[in-house]
Every structure is written in structure tokens, then in C-alpha cells.
Amino acid sequence: MLGRKVVDLAELRRLACQGVPDAAGVRPVVWKQLLLGYLPTDHALWAYELEKKRSQYSAFKDELLVNPSEVTRRMEEMTISKRNGHNSEGTGVLPRAEIVHDEHPLSLGKTSVWNQHFQESEIIEQIDRDVKRTHPEMQFFNGDSSDALSNQESLKRILTIFAKLNPGIRYVQGMNEVLAPLYYVFKNDPEENNAESAEPDAFFCFVELLSGFRDNFCKQLDNSVVGIRSTICKLSQLLKRHDEELWRHLEVVTKVNPQFYAFRWITLLLTQEFKFRDCIHIWDALLGDPEGHQATLLRICCAMLILVRRRLLAGDFTANLKLLQSYPPTNIDHLLHIANKLRGPVPY
Amino acid sequence: MAHRVDNEYDYLFKIVLIGDSGVGKSNILSRFTRNEFCLESKSTIGVEFATRTLQIEGKTIKAQIWDTAGQERYRAITSAYYRGAVGALLVYDITKKQTFENIQRWLRELRDHADSNIVIMMVGNKSDLNHLRSVPEEDGQALAEKEGLSFLETSALEALNVEKAFQTILSDIHQIISKKALAAQEAAGNGPPSQGTTINVSDSTVNTKRGCCSA
Numbered sequence: 001m002l003g004r005k006v007v008d009l010a011e012l013r014r015l016a017c018q019g020v021p022d023a024a025g026v027r028p029v030v031w032k033q034l035l036l037g038y039l040p041t042d043h044a045l046w047a048y049e050l051e052k053k054r055s056q057y058s059a060f061k062d063e064l065l066v067n068p069s070e071v072t073r074r075m076e077e078m079t080i081s082k083r084n085g086h087n088s089e090g091t092g093v094l095p096r097a098e099i100v101h102d103e104h105p106l107s108l109g110k111t112s113v114w115n116q117h118f119q120e121s122e123i124i125e126q127i128d129r130d131v132k133r134t135h136p137e138m139q140f141f142n143g144d145s146s147d148a149l150s151n152q153e154s155l156k157r158i159l160t161i162f163a164k165l166n167p168g169i170r171y172v173q174g175m176n177e178v179l180a181p182l183y184y185v186f187k188n189d190p191e192e193n194n195a196e197s198a199e200p201d202a203f204f205c206f207v208e209l210l211s212g213f214r215d216n217f218c219k220q221l222d223n224s225v226v227g228i229r230s231t232i233c234k235l236s237q238l239l240k241r242h243d244e245e246l247w248r249h250l251e252v253v254t255k256v257n258p259q260f261y262a263f264r265w266i267t268l269l270l271t272q273e274f275k276f277r278d279c280i281h282i283w284d285a286l287l288g289d290p291e292g293h294q295a296t297l298l299r300i301c302c303a304m305l306i307l308v309r310r311r312l313l314a315g316d317f318t319a320n321l322k323l324l325q326s327y328p329p330t331n332i333d334h335l336l337h338i339a340n341k342l343r344g345p346v347p348y
Numbered sequence: 349m350a351h352r353v354d355n356e357y358d359y360l361f362k363i364v365l366i367g368d369s370g371v372g373k374s375n376i377l378s379r380f381t382r383n384e385f386c387l388e389s390k391s392t393i394g395v396e397f398a399t400r401t402l403q404i405e406g407k408t409i410k411a412q413i414w415d416t417a418g419q420e421r422y423r424a425i426t427s428a429y430y431r432g433a434v435g436a437l438l439v440y441d442i443t444k445k446q447t448f449e450n451i452q453r454w455l456r457e458l459r460d461h462a463d464s465n466i467v468i469m470m471v472g473n474k475s476d477l478n479h480l481r482s483v484p485e486e487d488g489q490a491l492a493e494k495e496g497l498s499f500l501e502t503s504a505l506e507a508l509n510v511e512k513a514f515q516t517i518l519s520d521i522h523q524i525i526s527k528k529a530l531a532a533q534e535a536a537g538n539g540p541p542s543q544g545t546t547i548n549v550s551d552s553t554v555n556t557k558r559g560c561c562s563a
Contacts (some may be wrong), residue, residue: 129391136386173421320399325396
């Protein structure tokens with residue numbers, strides 16, 4: 001199917017929803033294609049598009065990941081070369097008076113690169129802390145091996161560049177969890193050339209994926225119709241429509257506010273609820289579903305509730321919240337099968 | 349009733365754990381409720397929840413502890429979690445000065461969202477990392493005194509003072525509740541109860557064992 005000259009996207013989506021085979025090594029390509037067309041459908045354009053994106057990422061790195069000393073040094077160089085342009089006999093030493101006042105590390109000017117740096121360093125520290133805590137159980141992400149450390153550096157760069165390019169959202173805790181499956185899948189591409197470019201590819205796919213979900217990360221939108229509260233409300237409505245008895249028991253009788261469990265389910269796209277391998281399978285369906293990522297995600301969340309309905313109906317507030325905050329191991333095919341049966345318009 | 353599985357307690361106290369990201373809130377929770385510690389645990393998104401039942405001054409207390417995400421973005425969402433909380437453990441990291449300096453922000457957060465009578469305990473965590481200390485214990489003590497909070501340094505890693513911190517805040521809460529119940533009874537014209545009188549706390553704001561589980 002992927003070998004054809006032009007990929008039939010509808011067919012690819014249909015197949016992906018049924019699960020992408022692990023062994024064939026096609027998941028990286030399938031995900032890149034489905035993720036809102038990071039790869040064009042025309043096979044002949046792949047190499048060109050990838051090359052273009054990868055060099056764009058490289059430019060982002062050069063532009064956004066330099067430290068402020070480097071910026072100051074470059075500015076000095078520019079000043080020197082300007083001076084040299086006027087006076088070719090310049091010594092190349094910048095006279096004290098010509099250091100741009102705003103760019104001195106002790107300057108309080110808001111535009112100072114150093115001031116920006118100090119604000120950013122808080123975010124960079126947060127990213128650093130969270131990347132170190134990403135799938136601590138997996139050697140791929142964690143431990144002292146050089147591979148793990150280099151993977152962590154890649155994740156950090158991606159999140160930092162994203163934060164700098166998106167000042168309205170910057171970095172929100174949990175983004176590391178959403179990025180991890182993308183990076184993992186691309187880094188394990190059997191084609192070496194692609195595996196080496198896992199970082200730029202994961203960056204652009206992360207941007208694409210978040211373009212559909214970023215409102216959930218945005219505090220300003222919490223109370224709007226597109227924010228996380230409204231999304232959680234849709235899940236609650238979906239459950240009510242499909243299993244009113246369970247909905248009533250959970251929300252009315254035991255007073256389990258869906259925010260208490262579904263907030264994490266939804267913002268992290270279920271990455272903390274299942275084993276990593278299972279999460280990848282869920283994402284095959286999530287990314288492939290033609291009805292949109294969010295609608296699919298909500299159906300899967302609703303199916304998760306229905307699958308444990310007997311235990312939930314027997315549980316009190318404490319038992320139910322504990323169960324939903326640490327969801328039991330589940331047969332993913334069965335879960336997706338149940339989710340698939342919940343199709344229909346998303347209630348408002 | 350069938351849905352009440354675990355109701356063998358005299359009081360249910362809801363406690364929230366707050367403080368900057370990375371100070372060790374989740375490990376304090378897991379140390380207290382499961383006696384576990386994980387050097388590199390996942391970051392908490394939204395809220396996590398655990399319970400433990402223990403004896404305080406002859407009463408069975410069920411502590412319902414809510415662990416929240418530290419990052420600013422999650423504060424608006426987590427404000428719902430303060431509802432019904434009778435205690436807060438405000439945690440900082442003794443090796444990270446900034447987390448101590450942010451204590452004021454967290455106190456403001458509690459003032460804005462929590463019940464005004466909430467009992468607050470300040471906790472300086474990671475006392476095992478004394479060689480990296482950047483907040484002297486005296487500074488913690490001084491701030492706690494100034495703000496009228498109780499204070500302890502803990503190490504979730506070495507299981508040092510975690511139990512004591514919870515015991516302290518739970519027994520403080522218990523004492524306040526008992527006093528309130530007493531005052532309520534006096535106000536009702538019953539006079540001070542003589543020894544051996546059962547204090548009726550059913551109309552106190554804290555859940556008793558026949559109350560609803562969701563605080």
C-alpha cells in the first residue's frame with residue numbers, strides 16, 4: 001500500500017485504525033503520513049519534502065538555541081565589522097563604550113537578550129526536569145547510556161524550540177509525554193537515514209499533532225468552548241448517552257468529577273494510562289481515524305469507562321477514583337473495538 | 349450501602365499537597381501512603397489521589413491526600429481540588445532557593461482558593477541532600493513562624509519526618525475540629541460537657557463516617 005506511487009490516504013487511515021503491524025517497520029512512515037500530511041501522498045516528493053523540513057529545523061536550532069553570550073558575541077562581531085567597514089585599521093577590540101547598553105548581562109531592559117534568557121531559563125529548567133522523568137522505566141529514554149542521554153537531549157531541543165516558537169503556550173508540563181511516542185517511533189525507523197533525522201521529523205509531527213490539541217494546554221482557554229473543561233464535558237455527555245446508569249453512578253452517586261481522571265487522559269492523549277507498547281497501538285487508531293483525533297480520543301476514553309463498568313458500579317468515591325487514576329491492564333484490541341462501536345455525532 | 353466499601357473511620361480529612369514542580373510532592377505522598385519512593389517518578393499532570401487510614405488520639409482518621417501538578421498552568425484547573433480541603437502541606441525543596449521564595453505565591457493561592465480555616469504546614473523536603481542545601485533550616489523556621497504555619501524538614505527518600513509531618517497536621521486538624529464541636533455544643537446551651545460525654549460532631553464541616561465520601 002505504501003509502495004504505491006501515490007498513497008491512498010483514506011485507505012491508509014482505514015488500515016491504520018485496525019492497528020499497524022509492529023514487525024514490518026512501516027509505522028514511522030504511516031504516522032508521518034497520517035499526521036496531517038507531514039509526508040505528501042506522492043511518493044516522488046518525499047525525499048525533497050523531508051530534506052526541506054530537516055534543513056528548516058536545523059535553522060531553528062541555529063537561531064533559537066544559542067546562548068546569550070553567543071548572541072552578545074555575534075553582536076560585537078557585527079559592530080566590529082561595521083566599524084572595520086568605516087575604518088579598516090580597526091584593532092578588532094571593541095571599545096568599552098560601544099557595547100550596546102541593553103545587551104549587558106546586568107541590564108534591566110526588557111528587550112535585553114539576557115533578560116529574555118533569564119525568563120526562558122525557568123522554562124528550560126522545567127523541560128529538563130520533565131524530560132528526565134519521561135518513561136523512567138524505559139532504557140531508551142532513561143539511564144546513563146549514551147543513547148538515552150542523546151535521546152533526552154533531542155527531546156529537550158524539540159520542546160525548547162517549540163516553546164520559543166509558540167510564546168502563547170510555551171512549554172506546559174506533559175508535552176514531553178505527548179512527544180515521546182513520536183520520537184520513539186521515528187528513532188526506531190529501520191531506515192537509518194530516517195532514524196538519524198528522528199529529531200526534526202518528531203518536531204514537525206509534534207507541531208501538527210498539537211495543532212489539534214493545543215487548546216487543552218492553554219490556561220486562557222480553560223473556560224472556553226475549545227478548552228479542556230469543555231472537552232471533559234463532552235466526554236461526560238458521551239458516557240451519559242451510551243451508558244446512563246454508569247454516568248449517574250459515577251457523577252451523581254459517587255460524585256467523581258471527571259476532571260479528576262479525564263484531565264490527564266485527555267491532555268496526555270492516554271500516554272500515562274497504558275504500557276508504552278499499548279499506547280503506541282492506541283495512537284495508530286487515534287492518528288488514523290478519519291473523524292478527527294479529538295473525537296476518537298473521547299470515544300476511547302468513554303470505552304475505558306464502559307470496560308470497567310462493573311467495578312465502577314460496585315465502587316465508592318475512593319475506589320472509583322483510584323481505579324480510574326491507575327487504569328488496569330487492558331486488551332487494547334478489545335478497547336478499540338468497544339470505542340469503535342460508540343461512533344456517532346459528538347454531543348454538545 | 350453497597351457503594352461504600354471503606355467506611356471504617358471516625359473522620360475523613362482531605363489534605364492537598366502543593367508547591368513548585370520537582371520539590372518531591374508525589375514522593376511524599378507515596379512514602380506516606382504506600383511507603384514507596386521512586387527516584388525518577390513521572391511528573392504529575394492534573395491531580396493524583398491516595399488515602400491512608402491511621403489512628404490519631406484514639407480516633408480513626410482517614411486521610412484523603414490530593415497531589416497536584418506544580419506548574420503555573422495547572423493552578424486554575426487544580427483550584428477545584430482545594431474544595432473541602434481541611435489541610436495543606438506546602439512543600440519546597442531545601443536545595444532550590446526559588447522553590448522557597450515561591451512559598452508566598454502558594455500562600456496567596458491558598459488564600460484565594462481554599463477555605464480560610466485550612467490548616468497549613470510548611471515542609472522543606474530533600475533534607476537528605478544537606479550538602480546541596482541552599483535554604484537554611486532557620487530560614488524555613490522563621491518564615492513559618494511569621495506566617496503562623498507549622499514546619500518540618502523531611503526526606504521522602506530516607507523516610508525522615510514524612511510520617512511526623514502528616515501526624516502533626518492531622519492531629520492539629522483533629523484538635524481544631526474537637527474544639528469547634530465543643531464550642532458549638534456550648535453555644536447550643538448544653539454547657540461544657542462533663543467527663544465521658546460523647547461530643548457530637550455530626551454538624552461539623554468535616555465528614556464523619558456516615559457522611560458522603562466525596563469531600
